[in-house]
Amino acid sequence: MTGQDPTQAAGTRSLAGTRVCCPALTGATPTTWSALPLEALERAPSRLAWTATICAALTVALFALQAHLQPEIAAVQRQPALLAAEAALILVSLLIVAVYRLGWLKPRFSVYAGLAFQLMVAFSIGLFETIIPWPPDQPVRGMSSLVAWILASSLFLPASPAQALAGAFGSAAMGPLAYAMVRAWVHDPGLTPNRIGVLYLPPFLVAGCAWWMSRLIFRMECSVHHARELGSYELEQMLGVGGMGEVWRARHRLLKREAAVKLIRAEALLAHTERQADIMRRRFELEARAIAALTSPHTVSLFDFGVDQNGNFYYAMELLRGLDLEQLVKRFGPQPGARVVHILRQACESLEEAHCAGIVHRDIKPTNLFLCRLGLEFDFVKLLDFGLARWRLMSGSVRMTMDNITTGTPAFMAPELALGASEVDGRTDLYGLGCVAYWLLTGSLVFEEPTPTAMALAHVQKDPMPPSQRTEIRFSPELERIVLQCLSKKPEDRPASARLLRRMLEQCPECSGWSQEDAETWWRTNLPELYAARCPEPGVAGMAALPPRSA
Incomplete structure (x- = not known):
């Protein structure tokens, strides 16, 4: 955690030199929101590029369709002002797409470019609608196409509520502006005031609705941004x-x-x-x-x-990058004894420290032992999930524990846990580790029972079948004796500590049978996607090889 003001830390971001705020985090009111949350800002260039692509395609398609369906206005469409506006709109759209494809369209710039593009398209629409003279005796039917563009812009173009407000009402104003410029240019008396109102008031009404929609979208984006922090x-x-x-x-x-x-x-x-x-x-x-x-x-x-x-x-x-021991056996089957010993010894190191600190894990099982690649070392074991741990504080007189909850997983539960014993120690974890060893060697649970209750009772009442009788994997009698000793019903019959269990495993014939070279070969063959992330060789990727030492 950093030492800065938590409100400021949660509400401010830096992206390519841009200050990015989320009002949901800073406490700003909706009417003062003036910047996009981080995720929305990062998506701004692609959203603008897609909008520009659609506009360019629709401009060409609509002009061609208009000329085909209404040939009588084809001559009017060839007016220089209209052709210039059409060409400018297409060229600007293609320029936006090109700049985006080259990676030059930065997030902050794309927001302001989107606002300018929105106003440009709105002016082009207004110009197209008014450059053709309107017969004075013909009533205005329908609304300006600006209505559709204002709604589309509020959905597709990235903008904060303040920018959306300017874009929506600015686009609505482009209609009257284009109308005034065209009328002044052609000296046409134009429409009567009531018809102008019928044509251009709806875009302003829709602009208000579009701004309200953009505020809702902005709030949802800020909520998502905040929820992911x-x-x-x-x-x-x-x-x-x-x-x-x-x-x-x-x-x-x-x-x-x-x-x-x-x-x-x-x-x-x-x-x-x-x-x-x-x-x-x-x-x-x-x-x-x-x-x-x-x-x-x-x-x-x-x-x-x-x-x-x-x-x-x-x-x-x-x-961690790798797989837990349950996935290991389900995907690749029972493991050789040498590898099992290699895994168990590492697990014992973790448990040895935990038990010395007065912590009993109480939920040792294959899914809580993770086999990963750590740095350049393969088959590195990590112990996870201390959610059911019992912790004896340093004084030894006070315990922090959770009462009236399930303590352990039935398939790997020590008999004393199944019986609800109040006093447990590190030997409870060694029973679970014995169940894990059984799973690794055989690919099977110690007891196969139909219900969790029956499974827990089996750990209390039944003797386990020797693992050598349930697998074709060959391993030493010494390793089998250690596994069965860990599965003893009484804690006093199990190894006295994780340290003693680790020393017993070191005496097994399999102890030196699994090397780092063996582990690396296995990962290269079976998990190539994780093996591939290797440190570059000298002289590669900008690393200079050391010069040879002179004699």
């Missing part, structure tokens, strides 16, 4: 929705660093009872504090935590 982060893409809220891909506005933002929206809390909402808030805060207390490289890193001005709770953590 959390603290110093811009939300870009939703990655998932779970029981604790939403997870988004986000980017820090100043550092441009990607992050994963987990949040609970205020409206989601309102959908629960006060007690349930309080439990969700406490769990969310507990998870953030648990992650922040840990520094192991195998625990997901926390960047930020807070509550925005709308009451949305959020925290930002590192964005």
Whole structure:
């Protein structure tokens, strides 16, 4: 979080040297809004280019259609003033498209260029409607085509309400202006005042409606812009929705660093009872504090935590690229024993630090262990989701825990959790890690039961089948004994700590059987899109190779 004024930080942006405000964030009233939100400003060049393309095509099509359907006015259409206006409109439209295609159309300039283009088109419409003399005995039927253009401009051309106000009423005024210039040029007495009113009053009425529409559109754009902001982060893409809220891909506005933002929206809390909402808030805060207390490289890193001005709770953590262990097995099948040992040892490092800090995860499962590429290292394990963690504070006398909520996932739940034991320690997590090892080696759950309740009871009452009997993958008896020891019903029969379990895994024959070269080869073959993001070789992409050292 930065140290600047939060109101100013939330309401101001910098884009290519342009100051961009969102009144929904700064507290400005709708009538003083004079700038577009960031997302709308970034879309302004493309919207103007598309509008110019459509105008150029319609200009050519309508003139050709008019000449074909009404040959009697073809001679009038060849007047120099009208031909010049038509040519100018087409050339300006094509120029806008060309500048956009070349990447020269900047966001701020495109907003003002759109306003000028809107007035130019409106004047051309007024000129076309008035350059043909109007018989004095013929009544005015219908409305000026300016009505359609004013409505279309309010929808397609990017503008703040202040700019839309100028564009709408300026376009409506182009009709009377063109009429006055043509009448002065041809010395025609023109229409009577009542007919002028019938022809040109409707565009002014529609201009008021169009401005009101543009204000509504602007408010919605600002609401979307505000909804996609959390603290110093811009939300870009939703990655998932779970029981604790939403997870988004986000980017820090100043550092441009990607992050994963987990949040609970205020409206989601309102959908629960006060007690349930309080439990969700406490769990969310507990998870953030648990992650922040840990520094192991195998625990997901926390960047930020807070509550925005709308009451949305959020925290930002590192964005990982890879797949969790559930996806790994579902996509690629059971894994070789050497790789399983490599994964388990890293998970033990994360759990070892957590247990030393008095934190018990209580929800170790394949989806909470993420296999990623970190820097130049492959098969790097990250432990996620401390939402069900129990935290014993440093004094050891006070615990922060959530009561009367589901603690764990039945397929990976330790027997003491299934029985609702109030006292658990790190060996509960080792049982879950044993279930994860079973899943990696066999591609199956320890117990296959039809319901969550039956699954939880199986962990309490049934003995697991040895993993070697449920897979064709070969691994050592030592590894199988370790997995089955982790799955012991009584905590005292399991390894005493994550540190001891890691040392036991290091004694397995598979311990040195999976190297970084093996991991890199696997990622290059199976996940080439993630493997491709490599550090450039010396002499490539602007990097100079070091000169050879002289003898």
